[in-house]
Amino acid sequence: MTDYLKGGEYLTPKKIHADRAARELQVDWADGHRSVYDFTTLRWLCPCAFCRGEAGMPGWLDSNPELSEDQTTLTDMSMVGQYAVQPTWADGHHTGYYTFARLREECPCREDNERRAAQRAERSGSSPHQHG
Numbered sequence: 001m002t003d004y005l006k007g008g009e010y011l012t013p014k015k016i017h018a019d020r021a022a023r024e025l026q027v028d029w030a031d032g033h034r035s036v037y038d039f040t041t042l043r044w045l046c047p048c049a050f051c052r053g054e055a056g057m058p059g060w061l062d063s064n065p066e067l068s069e070d071q072t073t074l075t076d077m078s079m080v081g082q083y084a085v086q087p088t089w090a091d092g093h094h095t096g097y098y099t100f101a102r103l104r105e106e107c108p109c110r111e112d113n114e115r116r117a118a119q120r121a122e123r124s125g126s127s128p129h130q131h132g
């Protein structure tokens, strides 16, 4: 487990801003890191049971659906306690609680992409260039 997943200040957002014109969510973290998720990326990350499946059943997103404009347009977002945000999408979907830990883990920046690639390689025990 990486440090920031253990919680604490590192994964606390200082500022969360949904920029509807740019269609992106901007998160400034307590450690100074900035994450920018475009709405489509964010929609694909929806962690709810409908999108992700449950009890071993695949979810809606697992069927690789074609997302409509409504489904990738953020209309509202509320805080869930001190640990998550809950976006509402233009198609009415609002059951996903995006924890800060998950948002930080899925940060789409290059640095974090490389970190995830390195972690995958570590887990599989092979170089990132090999299959698997």
Ligand SMILES: [Zn+2]
Binding pocket: 046, 047, 048, 049, 050, 051, 052, 093, 095, 096
């Ligand atoms: Zn969902």
Ligand SMILES: [Zn+2]
Binding pocket: 033, 034, 035, 107, 108, 109, 110, 111, 112
């Ligand atoms: Zn990042």
